[in-house]
Amino acid sequence: MSANLQRGYNALKEVLDAPIASYFSSCVHCGLCAEACMFYTESGNPKYTPIHKLEPLRRVWFQEATLAGKLMRLVGLAKPVTDELLAEWSPLVYDSCSLCGRCSMVCPVGNDIAYMVRKLREGMAASGNAPEGLVGASKRTVAIGSPMGVKWPAVQAQIRHVQKDTGLTVPVDQAGVEYLVLMSSMEIMNYPEYLAALTRIFHKAGASWTLASDAFEATNSGIQIGASDIAREIVMRIVNAAERLQVGTVVSPECGHAFTAIRWEGPNLAGRTFGFKVKHILEVLDELRRSGRLRTKGNKSIPMTYHDPCQIARRGGVVDQPRTLLQMVASDVKEMDEHGAMNWCCGGGGGVSANERAEPLKLKAFARKKAQIEQTGVKTLVTACANCRITLEEGLEHYGMNITVLGLTELIAESLDDETTSADGGAA
Amino acid sequence: MNTVETLGEILRRRGVSRRGFMKYCATTASLMALPPAMAETIAARLEKASRPSVIWLSFQECTGCTESMTRSHTPTLEGLILETVSLDYHHTLQAASGEGAEQAREQAMTANAGKYLLVVDGSIPMGDPGYSTIAGMSNVDMLLDAAKNAAAVIAVGSCAAFGGIPKAAPNPTGAVAVSSLVKDKPVINVPGCPPIPVVITGVLAHFLTFGGLPELDHLGRPRVFYGESIHDRCYRRPFYDRGLFAETFDDEGARKGWCLFKLGCKGPVTYNACATTKWNQGTSFPIQSGHGCIGCSEPDFWDLGGFYQALSMPTQKLGKVAGAAIAGGTIAGIAMAAHNRSMKASAKQSHERVSTDELEKGE
Known part of the structure; x- marks a missing residue:
């Protein structure tokens, strides 16, 4: 066994747990998960059946944790896990899975297949079988601070632009505030509108907030590549900054997996509960709306539809908030045939978009996704994940579709009611 | 006996009208799931068929199968069809006895070698030949001797088909089914305790019409009669689907004719034609008269739990066995869990920290 394989095999033994054992034992081989996965439905290739993508993990479970498997391994009948097997499965585990979790929703015995793919990636990453694109992103995040190589000075430059455009102050490293705002590299590089929108919304709401110069990046390549050691290091940057600044809530940006990383995986990686709350920006906006601190005026009459980012809706449970918010500013919202928890993924999540x-x-x-959008007949697509957004834009471009993609937060900011100011007064 | 006269001639001589005959052929065709047009073919072939020789051997049995056929159907066409085969040996029905009876059997076997049908009811004791003998000959010897030159063997009744009640635990005589002894001949199983008469004559009619044997299921039963479960064709099925069950034999549900599943009806696992053809000239069948099916056409029906125990209940008294199994399972489970925990703990122990350097394959 090579050193790489040794490390990967050991990692797979480490991730085996009761859910995985019960999932593999319960699988009835019905194949329903295939029909739930767009990598299968659009290619027609049965190797993209979600449960099939787990074969290396299944083998480790079978021969390490079941009686029959242990006996078969003793007499050499168990199918071995080899370097070749892992290399062969790398495209199935990384390229053809966006961890969107749609397969987990349709499984009649309740197997969380996406959960298992995430676990299998631990072994793939440890054995050096992760794709180059994700390895590069992870290296940049650890060494530089962001998967796209964005450094604090780039954020500072953007802050200066925002301050000039809005005439408002963007607070940095302020202790004791209500919200610590995180961003994704994509927002810093491609969608600077997000920070401007947030600055204006928080100002209107009279909310105190801050950016942290040592923890501005919310994305987590460690989660995508499946290396918990790296994921932990990246999450702890945020945890340390939030606890040092003693903020009430950490706000996950318009990014899907960043929310999963800090909200769901974060405490498990840290091995403890956090001294602060973690919310997605849509949850924060909806709370501000409910308490009357977020008011809009006017109503856009152009038809729109909303694309649910998988990690926010299906895996994160934030389904109603974006709809309520969108209703505030748009009068003609058409839903796609399958939306909310059963929405179809854009195809770029789970590290796929970073994997050339x-x-x-x-x-x-x-x-x-294209078929879903066409079915609604609208020309404006709203979403709440920068990664979905770039994937959607690329896809629309590729298929020659003339459709505008907007971020929900900036759409809200555009319709802010300028006449009324919050009773609490200005920013902190 | 005269074997030249055809079936058609015999039926006419006995005063069976053409209309009555056609009606029988149509019923047989529909019963055997053949297209309606086949009724004419059946009629034409049956008209011309000459009486095949039939040798009927009875071993460990209660004569219920013979009773079923003769008594309840004597005046019907099925009865006539049976009479019109040349029943050359049937030790319950024949007048001859002793040497003469055995001679008739041997004569028929020689004269019709390779062409006669061998019908067997009753199971064969393998424990000691003395448990059942005929004219000093053991059942097994007689069966193998008669089967040697038979065209086909029809095992009538659950005893001949599957061993039946003689084979029920603890099977004191070592009873076996016909099919476990006759291996070189087609054996058609027509199980039931007793089987439905029209099913027996239907198989005979099929043999006369098509000269071959009907399609059989995995238990050697003609698919046409045993292809569907009692449950699937039961008129009480809609109550089952709606979850309406009789809980006792005298409750409101029983009076309203609800499903008897909870009272032990074996309909869902029993394949037979009772619910379609019914008994006593189509009068009724057990479920219609308020009692669950006991599953008599299935192998080992006598040992599959109580007749009044729902199918969802365990078929045996569990008591000690269950206790031991639970204890054993628990111990094995704890041992497995401990072993797996230590496997995982040691994997954690030998965890090598994955930094970004390890993400690329070395070497």
Whole structure:
């Protein structure tokens, strides 16, 4: 066994737990998960059946944790886990899975397949079988601070622009505030509107907030590549900053997996509960709306539809908030046939968009989303995840579709009621 | 006996009208799931068929199968069809006895070698030949001797087909089914305790019409009669689907004719034609008269738990066995869990921290 394989095999033994054992024992091989996965439906290739993507993990479970498997391994009948097997499965585990979790929703015996793919990636990453694109992103996040290589000075430059455009102050490293705002590199590089929108919304709401110069990046390549050691290091940057600044709530940006990383995986990686709350920006906006601190005026009459980011809706439970918020500013919202918890993924989540090798497959899988958008007949697509947004834009471009993609937060900011100011007064 | 006269001639001589005959053929065709047009073919073939020789052997049995056929159907066409085969040996029905009876059997076997039908009811004791003998000959010897030159063997009744009640635990005589002894001939199982008469004559009619044997299921039963479960064709099925069950034999549900599943009806696992053809000239069948099916056409029906125990209940008294199984399972489970925990703990112990350097394959 090579050192790489040794490390990967050990990692797979480490991730085996009661859910995985019960999932593999319960699988009835019905194949329903295939129909739930756009990598299968759009390619028609049965190797993209979600449960099949787990074969290496299944083998480790079978021969390490079941009586029959242990006996078969003793007499050499168990199918071995080899370097070749892991290399062969790398495209299945990384390129053809966006961890969207749609397969987990349809499984008749309740197997959380996405959960298992995430666990299998631990072994793939440890054995050096992660795709180059994700390895690069992880290296940049650890060494530089962000997967796209964005450093604090780039954020500072953006802050200066925002301050100039809005005439408002963007607070940095302020202790004791209500919200610590995180961003994704994508928002810093491609969608600067997000920070401007947030600055204006928080100002209107009279909310105190801050950016942290040592923890501005919310994305977590460690989660995507499946290396908990790296994921923990990245999460702890945020945890340490939030606890040092003693903020009440950490606000996850318009990014899907960043929410999963800090909200769901974070405490498990840290091994303790946090001294602060974690909320997605849509949850925060909806709370401000309910308490009357977020008011809008006017109503856009152009038809729109909302794309649910998987990690926010299906895996994160934030389904109603974006709809309530969108109703505030748009009068003609058409839902896609399957939306909310059963929405179809854009195809770029779970590290797929950072993985150049997966590009052709990702565009093929996008045909599913394309059909959904076409069915609504609208020309404006709203979403709440910068990664979904870039994937959608690429897909629409590839298929020559003339459709505008907007972030929900900036759409809200555009319709802020300028006449009334919050009773609490200005920013902190 | 005269074997030249055809079935058609015999039926006419006995005063069976053409209309009555056609009606029988149509019923047989529909019963055997053949297209309606086949009724004419059946009629034409039956008209011309000459009486095949039939040798009927009875071993460990209660004569219920013979009773079922002769008594309840004597005046019907099925009865006539049976009479019109040349029943050359049937030790319950024949007048001859002793040497003469055995001679008739041997004569028929020689004269019709390779062409006669061998019908067997009753199971064969393998424990000691003395448990059942005929004219000093053990059942097994007689069966193998008669089967040697038979065209086909029809095992009538659950005893001949599956061993039946003689084979019920603890099977004191070592009873076995016909099919476990006759291996080189087609054996058609027509199980039931007793089987439905029209099913027996239907198989005979099929043999006369098509000269071959009907399609059989995995238990050697003609699919046409045993293809569907009692449950699937039961008129009480809608109550089952709606979850309406009789809980006792005298409750409101029983009076309203609800499903008898909870009272032990074996309909869901029993394949037979009772619910379609019914008994006593189509009068009724057990479920219609208020009692659950006991599953008599299935192998080992006598040992599959109580007749009044719902199918969802365990078929045996669990008591000690269950206790031991639970204890054993628990111990094995704890041992497995401990072993797996230590496996995981040691995996954690030998965890090598994954830094970004390890993400790329070395070497």
